Amino acid sequence: MNRMLALIKREFWENKGAFRTTPLIIAGIFFVAMLMFLITFNHFDNEFQSLKELLRFIAQQDAGLRAKILYEGNLEMSVFFSMVLAFVVFFYLLGSLYDDRKDRSILFWKSLPASDTMTIGSKLLSAMVVAPVIFWIVYVLTHIMIMLLFSIAIMALGENPWTLFLSLSNPFEVWGLVLVSYFTQSIWALPLYGWLILVSAFAPRIPLLFAILPPVVLGVLELWVDFLHTFTVNDNLFGLFGHWFANSPLIMSADEHNDSFGAALGIPLTSDYGHQVTVANMFDRIFSTDMLIGLGIAAVFLAGALWLRRRATES
Amino acid sequence: MNHVIDAQGLTKRYKSTVAVDNIDLQIPAGRIVGLIGPNGAGKTSALKAILGLATYEGQLSVLGKDPSKDRAALMQDVCFIADVAVLPRWIRVWQLIELTEDIHPKFSREKCLRYLASTKVTMDHKVKQLSKGMVAQLHLALVMAIDVKLLVLDEPTLGLDILFRKQFYTNLLNDYFDEQRTILITTHQVEEIEHILSDLVFIQDGRIALNSSMDDVQERYVELMVAPDNAQAARELRPLNERELFGRHIFLFDKANREQLEPLGELRTPSVADLFVAIMNGGDA
Numbered sequence: 001m002n003r004m005l006a007l008i009k010r011e012f013w014e015n016k017g018a019f020r021t022t023p024l025i026i027a028g029i030f031f032v033a034m035l036m037f038l039i040t041f042n043h044f045d046n047e048f049q050s051l052k053e054l055l056r057f058i059a060q061q062d063a064g065l066r067a068k069i070l071y072e073g074n075l076e077m078s079v080f081f082s083m084v085l086a087f088v089v090f091f092y093l094l095g096s097l098y099d100d101r102k103d104r105s106i107l108f109w110k111s112l113p114a115s116d117t118m119t120i121g122s123k124l125l126s127a128m129v130v131a132p133v134i135f136w137i138v139y140v141l142t143h144i145m146i147m148l149l150f151s152i153a154i155m156a157l158g159e160n161p162w163t164l165f166l167s168l169s170n171p172f173e174v175w176g177l178v179l180v181s182y183f184t185q186s187i188w189a190l191p192l193y194g195w196l197i198l199v200s201a202f203a204p205r206i207p208l209l210f211a212i213l214p215p216v217v218l219g220v221l222e223l224w225v226d227f228l229h230t231f232t233v234n235d236n237l238f239g240l241f242g243h244w245f246a247n248s249p250l251i252m253s254a255d256e257h258n259d260s261f262g263a264a265l266g267i268p269l270t271s272d273y274g275h276q277v278t279v280a281n282m283f284d285r286i287f288s289t290d291m292l293i294g295l296g297i298a299a300v301f302l303a304g305a306l307w308l309r310r311r312a313t314e315s
Numbered sequence: 316m317n318h319v320i321d322a323q324g325l326t327k328r329y330k331s332t333v334a335v336d337n338i339d340l341q342i343p344a345g346r347i348v349g350l351i352g353p354n355g356a357g358k359t360s361a362l363k364a365i366l367g368l369a370t371y372e373g374q375l376s377v378l379g380k381d382p383s384k385d386r387a388a389l390m391q392d393v394c395f396i397a398d399v400a401v402l403p404r405w406i407r408v409w410q411l412i413e414l415t416e417d418i419h420p421k422f423s424r425e426k427c428l429r430y431l432a433s434t435k436v437t438m439d440h441k442v443k444q445l446s447k448g449m450v451a452q453l454h455l456a457l458v459m460a461i462d463v464k465l466l467v468l469d470e471p472t473l474g475l476d477i478l479f480r481k482q483f484y485t486n487l488l489n490d491y492f493d494e495q496r497t498i499l500i501t502t503h504q505v506e507e508i509e510h511i512l513s514d515l516v517f518i519q520d521g522r523i524a525l526n527s528s529m530d531d532v533q534e535r536y537v538e539l540m541v542a543p544d545n546a547q548a549a550r551e552l553r554p555l556n557e558r559e560l561f562g563r564h565i566f567l568f569d570k571a572n573r574e575q576l577e578p579l580g581e582l583r584t585p586s587v588a589d590l591f592v593a594i595m596n597g598g599d600a
Contacts, residue, residue: 003417006413006414010410013407013410014405103403106401107398108402110368111394113387113388113418116386314363315329
């Protein structure tokens with residue numbers, strides 16, 4: 001247990017830039033954008049002459065509508081964090097078993113009494129739990145900071161932030177949804193994570209190329225062979241990936257429901273799951289036969305990565 | 316299980332070449348063994364098998380464990396420096412110490428800090444900011460602070476200057492080695508370690524060319540330095556090797572009758588380097 005924690009600590013230290021600094025930069029962007037917004041409204045002509053006028057206008061709107069906007073605004077804010085998190089985890093895993101082979105420090109790590117299984121486990125846990133939790137915490141803090149800034153600005157103008165918006169929104173619901181979406185996504189994405197770890201274990205160089213090229217080549221070949229057979233373009237590797245992506249429990253937009261995401265992409269994806277952002281919908285995805293197959297694939301990839309890791313110091 | 320390392324028929328093949336060819340090797344506890352061989356002789360392959368870093372054929376037991384199956388468990392009692400400068404470059408010294416402390420049950424932080432106190436390495440240094448010599452000092456400090464039964468050093472001082480190398484081996488001998496511990500070293504700089512070795516293993520083309528304690532080596536091999544007039548007489552006694560230095564002929568004998576040699580010239584104990592050259596060139600004689 002202690003060893004596992006130490007190995008995870010190692011992952012955090014090594015990837016501090018990706019895991020900690022990146023979400024803080026996003027928070028900074030939100031902070032600066034927020035200040036710019038407030039300054040703009042206080043200094044320039046606008047549809048509304050001043051922030052105060054805007055607030056009055058908002059106050060006249062229906063409370064239900066205001067609550068909805070707050071809810072969706074909060075979700076939209078999380079999307080920014082979630083997308084960047086997905087990128088961070090992707091590149092982290094791609095380097096996870098590659099970087100120490102490249103700089104030969106694998107010889108040091110292998111001199112410690114920690115098994116290869118534990119090492120791979122620590123990397124998977126960092127991707128599935130550590131990075132998402134850090135991103136989530138920074139996202140929540142950013143949200144609180146923005147609510148606070150808004151409230152201060154509103155109070156400075158002599159209005160009451162509580163009746164205007166604070167009392168209308170229940171941030172805990174959205175925070176909870178985002179956290180659950182991160183954890184369900186971690187499970188949903190396991191086949192991809194397994195593939196990335198496998199690639200990082202065998203790529204002699206440029207792991208990105210080795211991660212993307214084989215599935216693309218395979219998909220194109222499959223498409224071609226299919227086409228020769230049937231003169232139609234049927235379900236294939238690309239379709240499978242699109243299906244997986246469109247069904248991802250990660251919240252990618254606030255009003256995701258009924259295939260809106262797939263439709264937006266213009267791909268005729270068959271969707272098995274409702275995409276409305278609810279915990280039940282997220283759980284539907286991970287308690288499914290699709291997921292079971294996905295877990296099987298992930299296990300094969302991870303076993304391959306372990307086999308390669310054991311032999312990483314052969315030559 | 317009296318032997319720290321017990322190899323029988325140890326073989327390592329790469330696609331078409333045989334790097335280690337059916338080696339039998341027993342190393343008891345409390346020895347400092349030098350594994351010496353030319354480039355590509357199979358030293359590193361043998362060490363990798365011993366450390367569980369590579370697969371192999373044959374029987375191999377290290378401290379009673381099978382390295383290919385139990386690497387993690389084995390590393391509780393075995394430590395190694397595989398090469399200079401393989402510490403992760405991004406890590407800070409304090410992080411490295413904390414990780415080793417968390418992962419290694421036999422690591423002593425106090426010892427490590429004591430060794431580091433005599434160097435210029437500080438806690439906040441990143442490994443990539445350190446010179447090659449400082450990285451080696453740091454790695455040695457880490458390793459010496461771990462209470463293991465077997466320490467394996469594969470070219471631990473490659474590329475370091477002479478001051479670092481001397482210091483390295485002095486520390487190793489004075490502060491680390493004792494009767495319970497075994498150290499296995501490979502290096503090309505034979506002359507620097509010959510005075511600390513207790514045993515000598517020569518390896519050539521994947522086979523053991525010599526496996527002997529230093530005492531036996533000194534007893535068994537003798538070097539005879541003769542003037543040119545006596546060279547022919549010496550040659551007739553079938554030396555292992557002959558070389559010329561400043562007009563004098565130097566012969567190396569294996570199990571020679573010293574009384575026979577003495578009248579011919581000056582007798583002395585050969586250096587490991589000279590012995591190495593003689594045995595490697597003399598081949599299978």
